[in-house]
Amino acid sequence: MANQPAQKFKIGLITATVWDNDGFYTVDLSRAYKSDTDEWRNTGSFHHSDLLNLAKCAERAEIWIGRQMNAR
Template structure:
């Protein structure tokens, strides 16, 4: 994998990062949160309130990857 993501987007506190390795894409999902000290961190654990945005990010990632792979075939 390269050091830079192929594409990255965010819905609310959920971020989807798409990585390209040759012609293969993978998606990393994370959720941002603020600690009691005010520091921003991220986690790959999602609560019930996050799931709709996780689903929306998954759909958006699938659409992006589909468009990219359709352009190369």
């Protein structure tokens, strides 16, 4: 069974996925898009119009991680 993310934050097409690796947190940032075959996929490449949502998702992830670490 694959590991589950500790938390996800989504705004529009942008997602920040937080992973807990034994108390060391990492974050994957991605943008969803539809392929030519009409399937949803993700990329790590962002449009100019994505940057504000990218920053907000990253900020939410940073705040969440900080709270987890302060709770210890």
